[in-house]
Amino acid sequence: NAGVTQTPKFRVLKTGQSMTLLCAQDMNHEYMYWYRQDPGMGLRLIHYSVGEGTTAKGEVPDGYNVSRLKKQNFLLGLESAAPSQTSVYFCASSLTDRETQYFGPGTRLLVL
């Protein structure tokens, strides 16, 4: 039982490049979330999903897209990376929106 895993752990991008962050969970959770964490800002919700095939915008969705084609996977895409997207990205999952969220280890992204 791996819980929530994230790929990659660290990545450096140049401005304008694209990439996809993968989140996988093996707990059969319906809800999945993507957050970004910046110093002094706490965690801010980017996008979330309430089930396979569904996605919804969070607090800071601009510049990001997501997809949830399979229940266990939640992908976060950056089509054209900007330095403002330098951050640590966390994925989380939960059984319902009222249950405990289980977090992945984070992905550190540096955009030059």
Next chain:
Amino acid sequence: AQTVTQSQPEMSVQEAETVTLSCTYDTSESDYYLFWYKQPPSRQMILVIRQEAYKQQNATENRFSVNFQKAAKSFSLKISDSQLGDAAMYFCALVHGVFGKGTKLTVNP
């Protein structure tokens, strides 16, 4: 809109002492849940404690307890007998992915 406010960016406590971290929130929902998460230097976020708003009894998990004041929309975390391993960032959170900005707790030996 739902909000969570943690007014103490940093706190420190002596080992074996007690410390209280503050959190206030705002929501228009009547039935909701509140959480405290811990993020140690390893960066892994883990749940400390959870409170259901309709329950009047304050949640307790070993050395961790909360003071939930629903009318005041306050949800503070008390850590008793602080240990060096308690040093971390602590985040207060509402449902729907609303987090506070965190409190950095330092434990002094």
